[in-house]
Amino acid sequence: MKVCALGDCCIDYYQDSGRYYPTGNAVDFAVHMRRLGYPVSLISAVGRDSYGSQTKKFLEKEKIDLSHLKTSPGKTAVTMMDLIDGDRIHSDYEEGVLQTLHYSSRDIEFARSHDLVHSVLWGKGEGILSKVKREDNTLTFDFADRLDSPLIQEIVPTVDHGFFSYHKGEDKWIKSYLENQCASGLKTAVATFGEKGSMALTKEGFVFQESLSVEVVNTVGAGDAFIAGFSHGLLKGLSVKECLYEGTKIASQVVTRFEPY
Numbered sequence: 001m002k003v004c005a006l007g008d009c010c011i012d013y014y015q016d017s018g019r020y021y022p023t024g025n026a027v028d029f030a031v032h033m034r035r036l037g038y039p040v041s042l043i044s045a046v047g048r049d050s051y052g053s054q055t056k057k058f059l060e061k062e063k064i065d066l067s068h069l070k071t072s073p074g075k076t077a078v079t080m081m082d083l084i085d086g087d088r089i090h091s092d093y094e095e096g097v098l099q100t101l102h103y104s105s106r107d108i109e110f111a112r113s114h115d116l117v118h119s120v121l122w123g124k125g126e127g128i129l130s131k132v133k134r135e136d137n138t139l140t141f142d143f144a145d146r147l148d149s150p151l152i153q154e155i156v157p158t159v160d161h162g163f164f165s166y167h168k169g170e171d172k173w174i175k176s177y178l179e180n181q182c183a184s185g186l187k188t189a190v191a192t193f194g195e196k197g198s199m200a201l202t203k204e205g206f207v208f209q210e211s212l213s214v215e216v217v218n219t220v221g222a223g224d225a226f227i228a229g230f231s232h233g234l235l236k237g238l239s240v241k242e243c244l245y246e247g248t249k250i251a252s253q254v255v256t257r258f259e260p261y
Contacts (some may be wrong), residue, residue, distance in 0.1 A: 006103070009098070077095050141153075164192070209241070212248055212249065222255050
């Protein structure tokens with residue numbers, strides 16, 4: 001089962017400590033899926049700078065297919081970060097070469113050849129999802145906490161499984177929201193609540209999963225790890241309840257360390 005991650009690739013730089021690492025939603029997802037044993041490709045872009053070189057070396061070490069990772073003139077995207085009591089705080093963001101990220105017809109056909117394709121709201125892939133979709137492949141999408149994004153109505157009808165971050169926990173509003181997304185085309189609509197667990201809606205109804213108790217070091221990457229674990233469950237043919245647990249298990253491991261994988 002071949003997996004493709006399509007979207008953002010950046011550096012997270014922590015201003016207080018000077019520590020940094022390659023990341024991005026698509027990158028984190030790709031790393032997790034590769035470590036779970038799947039052949040994984042990444043379609044994104046880095047700059048012709050030291051951050052770009054370091055990112056490529058890291059991904060090559062992880063044995064991720066970079067044949068469609070573009071090296072473009074300019075700077076690799078950088079997010080300035082702060083860490084307060086284990087909780088991530090995003091500061092300035094320099095989009096760099098991702099600002100002009102474009103997917104060619106070759107990129108689209110390459111992505112289409114995979115069994116599962118994952119993308120993200122700021123991965124600039126919303127315009128090609130319908131071309132990537134086949135009857136027999138799976139599309140997953142991370143909408144993060146942008147629950148009011150106008151792009152959602154455009155993306156949802158093409159995607160199989162959508163993921164939404166909602167830190168208020170289970171309530172009537174999020175249940176209604178997930179029902180609307182499934183009515184619009186999703187097979188599964190998943191809401192993650194951080195330490196309050198997660199919930200999924202399918203045609204069989206709502207399923208809830210509690211979080212696991214761990215010591216939190218850094219919450220960065222927890223959502224990406226969750227989606228990778230859930231996707232792993234999908235490819236293994238597990239139930240939605242089991243997929244939620246697989247996602248929760250990997251996410252709980254990620255938050256116990258500084259890096260997002």
